Amino acid sequence: MSGLKLFHAMHGGMTEVVPRLAEAESDVQHLVETHMETMLGVRFLASEYSTGPIHGGRIDSVGLDENGSPVIVEYKRGTDPGVINQGLFYLAWLVDHKEEFRRLVRDRLGPSAAAQVLWSEPRLVCVAGDFTRYDVHAVREHRRSIDLVRYRFFGKDLVGLETVASVSARASATTRVRRGAATDPRANRQLGALAAAVDEVLLGLGDGITRVQRKQYRAYQRLRNFACVCPPQKTKLLVYLRADPSAVDLAPGFTRDVTGLGHHGTGDLEVQLRTEEDLERAQDLFRASYAAA
Known part of the structure; x- marks a missing residue:
């Protein structure tokens, strides 16, 4: 929403709709979890997911995207320099506990979805009020798939999402023509x-x-x-x-x-x-x- 101005045209007049942050981080989390597939293209699996007594953490949201990639979503009300490192900490745990994640997918979405989980590119999505230029630089230095998403509330019933940075873990794959696709x-x-x-x-x-x-x-x-x-x-x-x-x-x-x-x-x-x-x-x-x- 950087530089974006939103106006409400009514009765011949024009009123600016001033953007605002959420009252609490939990407000952002609840909204996204309730509408995760619409807003992020991710099927919601679990909230405040425990990583166990040894690891000692709780993942804000866990999901599965349209291509079968595991997704961790972390939320911050405003700007927080620790959100990326926190998310990467949880993403590393997730990659080390693949079978536990498959069980979660199987329980929530069924065995077919669990069998098609794509582990080549697990994703971290950070949703926050804002990010610094250091955050944007940091995601480009990591060998993980990371999306930085800025949110804003406008008035009572409008929500905006803006992708600030998006980095893929893998280099581009070479386009291949399937054998037998054509006889000529x-x-x-x-x-x-x-x-x-x-x-x-x-x-x-x-x-x-x-x-x-x-x-x-x-x-x-x-x-x-x-x-x-x-x-x-x-x-x-x-x-x-x-x-x-x-x-x-x-x-x-x-x-x-x-x-x-x-x-x-x-x-x-x-x-x-x-x-x-x-x-x-x-x-x-x-x-x-x-x-x-």
Whole structure:
């Protein structure tokens, strides 16, 4: 919310809605935990989770994101220089207690979710009133996936979240064309080049974009997934976007509403890409999905 001003237009006048911090840290925690999937793209698992008598700590919130990565969320009412180190302390504990976390997922979300937990990139999300430039620098020096999220309350019923910094633990994975995806070697090369171009376009939409590679798809996320790219098929790439299909003029062979239909990745709008021209045509949809995440 740095530099952002919000105004309420009513009866021909204009009144500034002054941002404010929460009265207590617990107010932020309760709000986010109640709406965690909507606000952060994370399924809530537990609050004030005990790390046991030897470790002697309590994790503010534990969750599982859209790609199956474990997530720890730590909250601070204002600015606290210790929030990152505290979160990393708990994240290290979590990585050392994988089976305990799997049991928690199994109890809350079922055995299927527990079997698909992705340990390659566990995440720390810090939600606070503000962060210093030292905090932003610090997350870039760690080999962990960390999101710094600034909150503000506006008036009685508006809440704002701003991603201040977002760092992925892993280097970018190389785009690979699945064996047998096409019988024509030239088609393989063409789809491989198209996949690389899609990757470049999605990463170029803004700062703080993280890629997560799963077997069935590659996700591009801010706090939440905004695009999921599946491995090349025989003649096309399928991209699923977090965009409202009802707000799009659907074109047969290019866009499709997959609301309620099973598919890999997240998003209700399917985009089919076969050529560079299709990619150019899809860029407005990519930007809308990025904005919605």
